[in-house]
Amino acid sequence: MRVTNGTLTGNYLRNLNRNLDQMQKTQNQLSSGKEVSRPSDNPMLVSKIMDFNSTISENEQYRLTIDSAMEWVDTADGALGNVTDTLQRVRELVVSGANGTLSETERTAIADEIRELSKQVSDSLNTNFGGRYIFAGQKTTEPPFSVGADGVMTYSGDEGNISREIAPNVGLAIMTNGLELTTAEGTAAGNQSLGALLDNIAEALESGDTEAISGNLLGDLDKHMDNVTRFRSKMGAIYNRLEAAGERNEAQNLNLTEMLSKSEDIDFAEKMMEYSTMSAIYEASLSSGAKILQKSLLDYL
């Protein structure tokens, strides 16, 4: 084959450009740290990366939901702890009030303290989390418990619970129904709600009805305390579920991030090797070009 100057320069330029082009691609990958920068680099991989990114973003959103639900349940647990403590104090007072030897003044003092404690229970149950009342059913914008002029604590929330979605199509109800919390079953009539019971105890103390105090009222108080404890342990179970969901979410996130990284990120060492090979080739072609292209017969005549 006849070789001309045009053949030499043409081939040289073509090969040099190809080397430079490949070097530019590797350089781009090295500086961005990503395997692909545009869909045509690898359409299927890009589609996979987009799916991963979307799933990860969704997963992180679930994580936020779980975290905020856990804080909510934490707050609720604290409030329930306060209520239990207060009721414990009420029980101590009731037991001491049942003692028939107390004077009327002493009983009245105990009754007054119980009325105050009733307000304290109401305050504890009106705890809010981020401006939302946590024992108001779904009416979280209004304080659900109030102690009226008659001294009876009443509930004005509704009977709903709040639900959260903690993973795709996995719902979880956070118990916020204040009515359930303050209603005990199997009590003597008139003592079904905690507010009414506390009021009845105070009235019984004021009237000196020690028989009722040591009988029905003390038993009913125990039932109410049981009820609160049961409610609290249910919240505990919800907390455990959230914790487990959180761990699962984190594991999944880790997996997804790892898979994304595997498809998206470059192997730095490998790319670096590729790059140095390419730049060596590029330099070689430059210097060989400088040697090939200068010479012609004219140099020797």
Added chain:
Amino acid sequence: MAGLFNTLNTAVKGLSAQQTALSTTSHNISNANTEGFSRQRVELKADNSYDYQGVGQLGTGVKIESVVRIVDEFVDYQIRNESSALGQYTAKNDVLSQLESIFNEPSETGVSYAMGEMFNAWQTLSDNPESMSAKSVVVESAKTFVDTLGQTASQMDELKVDTIAALEKNVFDINSIADQLKTLNDQIFNISVKGQSPNDLLDQRDLLMKQLNGLADCTESIDKWGRASMTLGGKDITAQDAAFKLSTVSGKADNGDGTWTVSVAVGGDSSDLKQVTMTAGEAASFSDGSPVYYEEGAPLAPAGIASGEIGGKLEALKEIEARIAELDSFARSLADEVNKLHNPDGDGADFFSYEGTESALNLRVNPDIQEDESLVVTGYSESSPATDGSRALEIAKLRDKNIGGSTLQSDYSGIVTKVGISAQKAANMVSNQEAVMAQLTNRRESISGVSIDEEVTNMIQFQRSFEANSRVISTLSEMLDTLINRTGV
């Protein structure tokens, strides 16, 4: 006996032959880097001998037969042929790589990311339905999504307009090259009829034919005088005084009475617009940018270009239009699904609004909602308590919901993947075609290219030959001097 003056004549012929050959060598060297140039050679031949009685045939020196260009017609033909395919894929690749830059994926600024953020905002709202700021975040993130989508759509529209303008320019170029070829054909004919070979004009002719083929897939034929005629879509665009002109469609409009008016940029010149009226059925085969043959008084005929830069741009244009349609349908189904959940009975406020068929471009967050964010519905019904975020949750779950066989996310990534695949394919075809072209160009270079080494060698050869002929003349002169001045004195 051969006379001395005869021999002098032979030497002069030799001198002039070497001089002519040297002149051609010089022509070759000076055109070593000229595009499309084929090296030339002086064909020398021994001149007619005469009968030297009793001795035999006596030669009379050299004769210049002709100056020829050295080409392999078949390789040149192949190059012209392949340049159509190269032009096609290069143009397609150019447009499609712009298209994929518009999508800007994978990134944290593209439509996909903005859509994810919007659904995340809905989910946050479902957890905090009574929070006004969560509603604001939903509205703002939806606005970001709509803006990103709208920008993508409008950039695609711009790319379409730019591609149509580039098509017009290509058609304009074809007409101007065809005009040059017509003039060249005349010049070639004038020289060919004299029995000479118009080497340099033929090189120019081949170059113009190659340029034409790069723009559109012409069928060529060359007559015995070396005149080229290029046929495109069944019409000879190099015909002298042709009434038709290759043009582009620059728009069409429905007249409302069953007829359509199609505007044509005659010769690809958008300042020379002509209107053609036709039936709706006929108009359906024309779209913006499509190349047509325009002839006064005759019906508009599609030029039927499949390859070359024009063919590639037409393919890319179809691709852009298909992707715009898919993006529109994606925007429509997203907006419809969200609205269906946000305003199920149709008596409340829609969340999204869009007009016409260009739904990606015209998608908006309902202006009423933009003004009053409390219109964002979160609960199941109007009587639902403030904490009911079930509707917002349903909207957030649209992200993974199967709508007509696929999710919104996969609808969108499907569009991006399609763009990626066709851009990748076009880029691969370009590099394949470039390899074919490189191989053919090397082949042509090897046959027709100028080799400086070779020309310099020839130059020395001709120079020496010239010197030798001069020596013959001076020897003859000495002989004549001996004969005339010294003999018998």
